[in-house]
Amino acid sequence: MAEPNVLIIGGGMAGLTAALELARFEVRSNVVESSPFAGGQAIGFSCKATSACVRCGACLAEDRLQSAVESPEIRILPSSRLLELSRSNGPFSAVVLRSPRVVDPDLCTGCGRCVDVCPEEAVRRAPSPYNRPPLAVDLDRCARFAGGDCTACVDACPESALAFDRGEERLALEPHALILASGFHVFDPREKPYGYGEMEDVITNLELERMLREKGGLVRPSDGSPPGRIAFIQCVGSRDERLGHLWCSRVCCGSAPRTARRLRFLEPELDVTVFYIDIQTFGRDFESAWNELRREFRFIRAVPADAVPTENRRVRLSYFDPETGSPDSLDVDLLVLSVGITPGRDLAGTSALLGLRRGADGFVEAGDSGNPPAGVTAPGTVLGPMGILDAVKSGKASAWRTLENLGMV
Amino acid sequence: MKSEGRIDILIIGDATTGSGVSETLIGKGFRVARADVEGYSHRSRVGGAIVVQAGERGPEFEALGLEPGNRVVALSDFLEALPDIQPFDKSGGPAPLVVFLLGLAGESSCRATRDALAASSVLLDDLGRRVAMLYGNLKVSAAGLEAEVREARRKGALLLRFSSARPTFVRNGEGRPAVECLDEASRRRLILHPDWIVKDEILRAGPGDLERAARLGAEPGPDGFLPSDNVYRFGLETNRRGILGIIPDADPLGRDTLEDDLAAAMLEMRALDRFDSWAPDRVAVIDPGLCARCLTCHRSCPHGAVAVGERIEIVPQACFACGICEAACPAKAITLRERDPEKGPLEAVPRPVLLDIRPGDLVTFGCRRSAERARALCGHLGAGRPADLVFVPVDCAGRISREMLMDAFLQDASGVLVLTCHPGNCHAEKGNLQARSRVGEVRRFLEEAGLNPERVRFNTLAANMGVEFGRMVREFKAELDQR
Numbered sequence: 001m002a003e004p005n006v007l008i009i010g011g012g013m014a015g016l017t018a019a020l021e022l023a024r025f026e027v028r029s030n031v032v033e034s035s036p037f038a039g040g041q042a043i044g045f046s047c048k049a050t051s052a053c054v055r056c057g058a059c060l061a062e063d064r065l066q067s068a069v070e071s072p073e074i075r076i077l078p079s080s081r082l083l084e085l086s087r088s089n090g091p092f093s094a095v096v097l098r099s100p101r102v103v104d105p106d107l108c109t110g111c112g113r114c115v116d117v118c119p120e121e122a123v124r125r126a127p128s129p130y131n132r133p134p135l136a137v138d139l140d141r142c143a144r145f146a147g148g149d150c151t152a153c154v155d156a157c158p159e160s161a162l163a164f165d166r167g168e169e170r171l172a173l174e175p176h177a178l179i180l181a182s183g184f185h186v187f188d189p190r191e192k193p194y195g196y197g198e199m200e201d202v203i204t205n206l207e208l209e210r211m212l213r214e215k216g217g218l219v220r221p222s223d224g225s226p227p228g229r230i231a232f233i234q235c236v237g238s239r240d241e242r243l244g245h246l247w248c249s250r251v252c253c254g255s256a257p258r259t260a261r262r263l264r265f266l267e268p269e270l271d272v273t274v275f276y277i278d279i280q281t282f283g284r285d286f287e288s289a290w291n292e293l294r295r296e297f298r299f300i301r302a303v304p305a306d307a308v309p310t311e312n313r314r315v316r317l318s319y320f321d322p323e324t325g326s327p328d329s330l331d332v333d334l335l336v337l338s339v340g341i342t343p344g345r346d347l348a349g350t351s352a353l354l355g356l357r358r359g360a361d362g363f364v365e366a367g368d369s370g371n372p373p374a375g376v377t378a379p380g381t382v383l384g385p386m387g388i389l390d391a392v393k394s395g396k397a398s399a400w401r402t403l404e405n406l407g408m409v
Numbered sequence: 410m411k412s413e414g415r416i417d418i419l420i421i422g423d424a425t426t427g428s429g430v431s432e433t434l435i436g437k438g439f440r441v442a443r444a445d446v447e448g449y450s451h452r453s454r455v456g457g458a459i460v461v462q463a464g465e466r467g468p469e470f471e472a473l474g475l476e477p478g479n480r481v482v483a484l485s486d487f488l489e490a491l492p493d494i495q496p497f498d499k500s501g502g503p504a505p506l507v508v509f510l511l512g513l514a515g516e517s518s519c520r521a522t523r524d525a526l527a528a529s530s531v532l533l534d535d536l537g538r539r540v541a542m543l544y545g546n547l548k549v550s551a552a553g554l555e556a557e558v559r560e561a562r563r564k565g566a567l568l569l570r571f572s573s574a575r576p577t578f579v580r581n582g583e584g585r586p587a588v589e590c591l592d593e594a595s596r597r598r599l600i601l602h603p604d605w606i607v608k609d610e611i612l613r614a615g616p617g618d619l620e621r622a623a624r625l626g627a628e629p630g631p632d633g634f635l636p637s638d639n640v641y642r643f644g645l646e647t648n649r650r651g652i653l654g655i656i657p658d659a660d661p662l663g664r665d666t667l668e669d670d671l672a673a674a675m676l677e678m679r680a681l682d683r684f685d686s687w688a689p690d691r692v693a694v695i696d697p698g699l700c701a702r703c704l705t706c707h708r709s710c711p712h713g714a715v716a717v718g719e720r721i722e723i724v725p726q727a728c729f730a731c732g733i734c735e736a737a738c739p740a741k742a743i744t745l746r747e748r749d750p751e752k753g754p755l756e757a758v759p760r761p762v763l764l765d766i767r768p769g770d771l772v773t774f775g776c777r778r779s780a781e782r783a784r785a786l787c788g789h790l791g792a793g794r795p796a797d798l799v800f801v802p803v804d805c806a807g808r809i810s811r812e813m814l815m816d817a818f819l820q821d822a823s824g825v826l827v828l829t830c831h832p833g834n835c836h837a838e839k840g841n842l843q844a845r846s847r848v849g850e851v852r853r854f855l856e857e858a859g860l861n862p863e864r865v866r867f868n869t870l871a872a873n874m875g876v877e878f879g880r881m882v883r884e885f886k887a888e889l890d891q892r
């Protein structure tokens with residue numbers, strides 16, 4: 001086989017790791033990434049370290065992304081998607097559609113002048129400096145793209161990196177193997193009675209991650225003040241029969257306490273309450289960690305009925321206290337919803353295109369039970385909820401199976 | 410290229426659990442041998458080693474004040490007894506009750522939940538028994554478990570959760586314990602009279618596991634199993650290249666990953682095969698003419714790469730070129746060397762030198778994995794850093810020597826900031842700690858020389874701490890400017 005190459009769909013932890021491992025065997029890969037920026041969810045996360053690393057795994061995102069971007073064997077195709085796929089004998093035939101490239105990755109230095117001048121706030125900064133390009137224009141917001149004649153960003157760019165005349169591209173590829181690593185969709189908590197989208201100080205754990213990464217601290221979105229008391233509600237959109245989400249999202253039980261500790265490290269007076277159903281094992285020292293955590297924060301084993309605004313602009317949670325056996329309420333300055341992992345929005349279509357089977361929960365079935373066609377593997381959260389380290393390991397396993405399929409090991 | 414008779418993988422560890430692993434590996438064409446710790450050294454004709462850790466699984470009855478025997482059993486023993494339990498004849502009164510205790514003493518595991526659910530379904534469907542599950546934290550994070558728990562409840566299993574309180578056990582006349590507890594949901598006091606009490610088992614590393622890790626010079630995690638939980642080990646690799654750790658029989662974190670573990674392990678082994686024939690691009694080399702045989706390098710190398718024999722030598726395949734030994738060697742006998750792209754001879758990797766420092770500059774030394782990335786993110790986020798910051802990247806902070814820091818002061822730097830990974834996050838395990846002690850030495854040095862020791866500072870951060878990078882530099886700068 002001349003120069004084997006692999007098509008990877010999704011540039012998150014699983015996809016990038018698969019690409020990096022294949023590169024160790026001098027196998028080239030194209031990583032088709034639907035968003036303008038590779039790195040997946042994890043590239044927006046923050047470090048939870050206190051006086052030492054707490055093994056959240058978030059910093060691996062920068063490691064994976066930088067290594068992949070710098071690898072000569074890996075080509076990342078942002079703002080792209082797989083359009084067609086077929087196979088007769090030999091390699092697959094794939095057509096990848098790439099959205100118009102407004103920002104030239106070779107010219108853009110990331111200075112951000114376009115961000116400042118755009119009247120539509122359509123220019124987005126990448127989560128990481130290692131994204132290429134480090135900025136992208138959101139074409140759904142851009143006035144020029146909608147047919148207007150705005151030239152604000154083009155005029156502001158000192159590098160002439162912006163251009164609106166580069167059309168869509170169709171790339172024809174002939175991969176010898178495919179890896180579906182398109183990840184997960186974060187649950188949208190609007191359908192839960194916690195006032196998300198109505199009260200500014202009700203945020204998701206994902207928004208909290210990003211706030212910590214980009215601001216280095218926690219403030220109330222409504223007025224920018226530091227909160228004195230916060231609460232986390234676990235399992236929002238997970239373990240929820242009414243939603244038909246009969247799975248645990250696996251990562252939030254680690255994320256909330258680690259984040260709480262980080263916040264307490266930054267702000268020793270912060271009062272934290274965690275509403276939970278069961279705490280799942282996270283970390284290799286979980287037993288002792290859990291015993292300490294219960295002393296450090298207030299853990300209430302209840303699913304709050306609702307969250308409503310109070311007169312003095314706090315958030316009031318109503319719940320049934322299992323310790324006292326009576327209804328109770330708690331007013332907090334900020335409420336964090338630990339939203340869960342759900343199947344990718346277009347996973348039905350993509351998995352069908354690749355011939356992968358999905359289980360009753362909507363995730364791709366793992367291993368042989370998923371009956372993958374020869375040359376196709378699926379690592380990471382397309383298989384179901386898992387954390388960064390497991391997604392990385394899953395990406396490695398997928399690279400191994402791909403090398404086996406290619407007859408290289 | 411592989412030499413004749415070479416073994417690809419040594420299996421070190423428990424014989425019984427290891428067998429399935431060996432079969433898988435042999436099935437994939439690896440040449441596998443089983444050995445004890447002594448069988449492995451970087452110099453033997455062995456590609457790598459997988460440490461297969463069985464651990465020890467115990468019901469730990471005493472933690473709940475339970476006495477085993479008389480139908481008080483461990484979950485795995487109950488699974489064995491299950492085939493011999495006869496269906497209950499409904500006409501003979503109320504169905505006997507089987508009580509499962511999960512996570513009431515020690516944290517439970519997904520494996521225990523799965524086993525208890527499987528047993529329950531047989532008890533409920535085929536054997537006419539009643540089932541109650543009493544649990545602390547019910548572990549349901551493995552695939553499919555949440556749905557199975559709900560299915561068991563539908564079939565009539567009684568699920569009782571315990572947050573802080575615990576059930577108590579009282580023996581009745583026949584010596585059978587009755588279970589007394591408060592049901593949190595209904596606030597009712599319950600007394601159960603089970604026919605069987607089945608307790609989950611907790612997996613822990615045994616003395617054998619710990620001893621093996623110590624003899625291999627491989628860093629275990631806080632639970633005693635290999636590898637350590639340093640995230641750069643990816644839950645598979647140890648600090649010693651080519652030695653991997655797996656726990657086939659367990660998924661402490663609720664993962665079902667043996668298949669993935671093995672696939673990732675085989676990948677690593679094949680990659681190292683190739684690596685063997687490439688030889689690493691960067692290694693530390695000892696100059697035998699300068700070496701004083703003090704063994705400082707041997708003690709300080711976090712990767713077990715320094716072999717002590719007739720000569721003290723660094724085994725290239727084991728070396729990660731962190732440079733800790735280079736900075737530590739009192740005789741200055743060690744230098745990092747790298748191959749040029751044409752795979753020519755090894756050339757010295759220049760020690761970071763400070764060019765173009767202007768008097769009064771703030772000089773920051775930072776490792777590439779954490780500090781340099783945080784610096785890039787800081788710039789990207791526009792989180793502001795002083796323009797007159799001189800940043801000196803090093804592959805690992807362990808390479809920062811006292812001389813490098815002093816050199817900055819000799820060139821009239823106003824201050825020196827050393828930024829490394831957080832404790833526990835250093836790829837070389839202790840490059841960051843090493844750098845911290847160098848900073849300590851320089852502080853003392855400055856003090857003795859009558860200079861302000863606050864002019865050198867040590868901080869830790871992670872790759873994603875762009876804002877914090879800016880803050881650390883600005884704060885230090887402001888303090889220096891005040892003087």
Ligand SMILES: Cc1cc2nc3c(=O)[nH]c(=O)nc-3n(C[C@H](O)[C@H](O)[C@H](O)COP(=O)(O)OP(=O)(O)OC[C@H]3O[C@@H](n4cnc5c(N)ncnc54)[C@H](O)[C@@H]3O)c2cc1C
Nearest residue numbers: 010012013014034040041182183184206380381386387388
């Ligand atoms: C709030 C929150 C906190 C978390 N905290 C932690 C933590 O502290 N520690 C931890 O270990 N884990 C944590 N996780 C889990 C972590 O996010 C995942 O383990 C990780 O992101 C999984 O990586 P992945 O590659 O499987 O998927 P993703 O990160 O989802 O990456 C998939 C990529 O594929 C792209 N894509 C999607 N569809 C397509 C398509 N059709 N075509 C092309 N590309 C596509 C996406 O844009 C994305 O870039 C957290 C998750 C959440 C939601």
Ligand code: SF4
Nearest residue numbers: 047053054056057059
């Ligand atoms: S991001 Fe997470 S894994 Fe990395 S240093 Fe911080 S706490 Fe440790």
Ligand code: SF4
Nearest residue numbers: 710728729731732734
């Ligand atoms: S450079 Fe690091 S890994 Fe290599 S021998 Fe020296 S201390 Fe060991």
